[in-house]
Amino acid sequence: MNSSPKKSLADKLKSLGVKVGATEHPRPKPAEHTPIESVVPGDYRQTHYGETFVYEQRYPLNHLHGDIPLLPTTPLPDLLSAWAKDERISRLPIEKxxxxxxxxxxxxxxxxxxxxxxxxxxxxxxxFILAQFFLRDPSEEPAMLEALAEFIAPCEILVSYNGKSFDAPLLQTRYRLHEMPIPFQDYAHLDLLHLARRLWRDRLTSRTLQSIEEHILSVGRTSEEVPGYEIPYLYFDYLRDKNAEPMKGVFYHNEIDILSLAALLNHAGTILADPFGEGVNHSLDVIAIAKLFEDLHQWDEAAHLYEHGLEGKLPQEDFMRAVKRLSILQRRRGDIEEAVKWWGRAAEDGHIYAHVELAKHYEHRTKDFVVAKEYVLTALEMVKTEDFPFHEREHWLGELNHRLERLKRKNKSSKKRN
Structure with a gap:
């Protein structure tokens, strides 16, 4: 009886559909490289350190960014120089x-x-020339820095948004690391983030550049925009894959930032030069500008602006804060009659400080101790109420009781003389 030959392990595996032996797998296709010049139409600039990629765009002076032209429509006011503590800002032409x-x-x-x-x-x-200097590879940094230095050479004033704290120090560090002179070492620096905080802190919950674009400049970014926090990761992907396509959104993001800086400087200069004009259409903005004038010791203008702002619609808390500042400012200016008027307005709304100021006025200026005493007694009643803040009560009780005792003595002495 003939028996069939015994199957080998390889035959058994083959019968089960298992491939036996080394199989050559197809190699994955290398990622397609997309050079940066195919994404944005820039060119290469030659420097002493080699070439660097630069994308340059040009805008007419009447170009509107949102609702605002890029070119300032009025000379930048001296107030801006005073605030920035550098007279070059209002003295030098915009080309600087x-x-x-x-x-x-x-x-x-x-x-x-x-x-x-x-x-x-x-x-x-x-x-308006907008140039974007880009590193295809970190080794090109010296060339990029030199090209940047050449571009900004005609200027004397930097304008940034948080650049004093971040961008300028970072670039200074890079120039030093490459033992290159810092081209903007002696430039004035106008950081618009700090100005935006002064002007819109009370009205806007956020003062990021994109918030300012939305609420102040009426700028809306398109779908090309990429969030700032993603940008470093997109660049590292580019370095790894050499696919520049995602960089298009980064160029767009940076372009809008620069245009917004120019438009914001124009708008800020306009409203500070003419705070009573059409550019200031919110009462909180008027009050913010008044504070700026006051802090820069331009008290007459500040007083007029406070009064103008108080004529508009303000939240109650902001209204009373402005009244307090105005009344104190009027006293500082020597306009006691106006100060008394605003103290009276604040006293009617139950503000302790106004009662105290009126008590001082009637005690020391008009010598009407009876009226002064009435304001102190009213203030004491307010302080003793249950809903009055406990942490303020002790302070006011001490001051008011001391003032009350002094007024009693003065009133008694006055009666004896009469």
Whole structure:
């Protein structure tokens, strides 16, 4: 009896559909490289350190960014120079300003962080030139820094948004690391973030540049926009894959930042030059400008602005804060009659400080101790109520009781003389 030959293990595996032996797997296709010049129509600039990629755009001076032209429609006011503590800001022509912003490899700063893109814009002739300097590779940084230095050479004033704290120090560090002179070392620096906080802190919950764009400049970003926090990751992906396509959104993000800086400077200069004009259409903005004038010791203008702002619609808390500042300012200016008027308004709304100021006025200026005593007694009743803040009560009780005893003595002495 013939038996069939015994199957080998390989035969058994083959019968089960298992492939035996080494199989050559197809290699994955390498990722397609998309060079940056195919994404944005820039060119290469030659420097002493080699070439660097630059994308340059030009805008007419009447270009509107949101509702605001790029070119200031009025000379920048002296108030802006006084606030920034640099007279060059209102003295030099707009061609001396350079608006700049960086996109970086990280947000922490320090020597390990570098700017892979620097956007800079300046006015020249009848155009606004916006140049974006881009690192195809970190090794090109010296070339990029030199090209940037050449672009900003005609200028003397930096304009940024948080640039004093982040962008300018970061670039200074990079120039020093490469032992290159810092081109903006002696420039004035106008950081519009700090000005935006002064002007819109009470009205806007956020003063990020995009919030200012939305609420002040009427700028809306398109679908090309990429969030700022994603930008470092997009760049590292580009370095790894050499696919520049996602960089298009980063160029757009940086471009809008620069245009917004120019428009914001124009708008801020306009409303500070003419705070009673059409550009200031919110009472809280008027009060904010009044505070700025007051802090810069321009008291007459500040007083008029406070009064103008109080004529509009204000939340009650903001209204009373403005009344308090105005009344104290009027006293400082020597306009006691106006101060008394506003103290009276605040006293009617139950503000302790106003009662105290009126008590001082009637005690020391008009010598009407009876009226002064009435204001003190009314204030004491308010302080003793259950809903009065406990942490303030002890302070006011001490002051008011001391004032009351003194008024009693003065009133008694006055009666004896009469």
């Amino acid at each position: 300003f350079v608006f700049f912003d960086t996109e970086t490899s990280g947000l922490a700063g320090g020597t390990g962080t570098y700017a892979f893109m620097v956007g800079a814009g300046r006015f020249e002739g009848d155009e």
